[in-house]
Amino acid sequence: MAYNLLKGKKGIIFGALNSQSIAWKVAERAHAEGAQMVLTNTPIAIRMGELDELAESTGSLMIPADATSVKDLENLFAKTMEAFDGKIDFVLHSIGMSPNVRKKIPYDDLNYEYFSKTLDISAMSFHKMIQTAKKMDALNEWGSIVGLSYIAAQRTLYEYNDMADAKAVLESIARSFGYIYGREKHVRINTISQSPTPTTAGQGVKGFNALIDFTERMSPLGNATGDECADYCVTLFSDLTKKVTMQNLFHDGGFSSMGMSERAMTQYNKSLECKNCQDNPLNVE
Ligand SMILES: NC(=O)c1ccc[n+]([C@@H]2O[C@H](COP(=O)([O-])OP(=O)(O)OC[C@H]3O[C@@H](n4cnc5c(N)ncnc54)[C@H](O)[C@@H]3O)[C@@H](O)[C@H]2O)c1
Numbered sequence: 001m002a003y004n005l006l007k008g009k010k011g012i013i014f015g016a017l018n019s020q021s022i023a024w025k026v027a028e029r030a031h032a033e034g035a036q037m038v039l040t041n042t043p044i045a046i047r048m049g050e051l052d053e054l055a056e057s058t059g060s061l062m063i064p065a066d067a068t069s070v071k072d073l074e075n076l077f078a079k080t081m082e083a084f085d086g087k088i089d090f091v092l093h094s095i096g097m098s099p100n101v102r103k104k105i106p107y108d109d110l111n112y113e114y115f116s117k118t119l120d121i122s123a124m125s126f127h128k129m130i131q132t133a134k135k136m137d138a139l140n141e142w143g144s145i146v147g148l149s150y151i152a153a154q155r156t157l158y159e160y161n162d163m164a165d166a167k168a169v170l171e172s173i174a175r176s177f178g179y180i181y182g183r184e185k186h187v188r189i190n191t192i193s194q195s196p197t198p199t200t201a202g203q204g205v206k207g208f209n210a211l212i213d214f215t216e217r218m219s220p221l222g223n224a225t226g227d228e229c230a231d232y233c234v235t236l237f238s239d240l241t242k243k244v245t246m247q248n249l250f251h252d253g254g255f256s257s258m259g260m261s262e263r264a265m266t267q268y269n270k271s272l273e274c275k276n277c278q279d280n281p282l283n284v285e
Pocket residue numbers: 014015016017018020021022023041042045065066067068093094095096097121148149150193194195196197198199200201202203
């Protein structure tokens with residue numbers, strides 16, 4: 001059901017790669033709520049991915065930008081304002097990538113060149129994007145910026161690797177810049193800490209299947225899906241949340257407040273009963 005929550009609003013969506021992407025679902029939902037959008041991703045992702053399909057179904061423009069390049073970001077904001085004939089109301093940062101994760105390099109043997117790349121792509125790009133928008137005065141007063149995060153910023157989760165550090169930086173940027181942009185232009189900046197979600201980036205994390213099963217069993221409301229994340233993003237872009245800023249907002253079915261659940265305990269007990277079983281679920285890699 002649509003509520004016209006974003007009628008007349010204009011936004012930029014970073015990070016839609018394919019129909020599984022959280023950003024893809026946000027773009028579809030924002031379109032249904034009446035928003036006009038520019039979709040952006042790296043030039044290679046635009047060439048190799050399916051973004052033109054989304055651009056067509058949502059009537060959006062596509063402008064390539066590597067989010068680590070300030071030059072690309074300047075071009076993106078300039079072209080977007082030109083196309084909209086005005087400023088922007090909302091921005092979604094839905095970007096994450098770790099070469100260490102991709103190459104299965106463990107956290108106690110990190111390649112530091114890759115680590116820098118992880119931080120640049122997954123966290124510093126958030127700062128670059130916000131700083132560029134502010135310098136160009138590209139956002140309307142009471143605009144909204146949302147970045148996507150994960151609970152590994154606060155808690156250690158096996159195999160999340162250097163992405164955990166990137167998420168901690170991302171969430172900190174939302175607070176540090178949220179103060180400045182809020183004070184000067186009433187622009188709000190928040191991060192949403194989303195449940196594990198089966199996307200290209202999500203499934204790249206080792207042990208993803210076991211993780212998503214664990215969080216499903218631990219969360220009283222179950223894992224939050226990508227579509228539900230899109231619903232939440234739309235509320236943060238809307239005028240209904242004008243005084244929410246500098247927050248990391250958990251969207252995880254209650255997982256972040258749990259210690260142990262009955263469903264997880266039942267599964268854990270099964271594995272204890274059958275220590276050497278082939279189908280021991282804790283052997284899932
Ligand atoms: N999937 C999950 O389990 C999960 C959980 C919590 C948070 N998140 C976060 O959600 C966000 C979106 O990820 P997703 O799960 O939809 O996966 P995804 O793979 O669909 O999206 C990641 C996007 O980042 C883009 N990207 C990579 N490098 C870039 C660069 N230099 N410039 C611009 N874009 C670049 C990719 O092209 C891709 O579109 C990420 O920040 C991710 O960490 C995902």
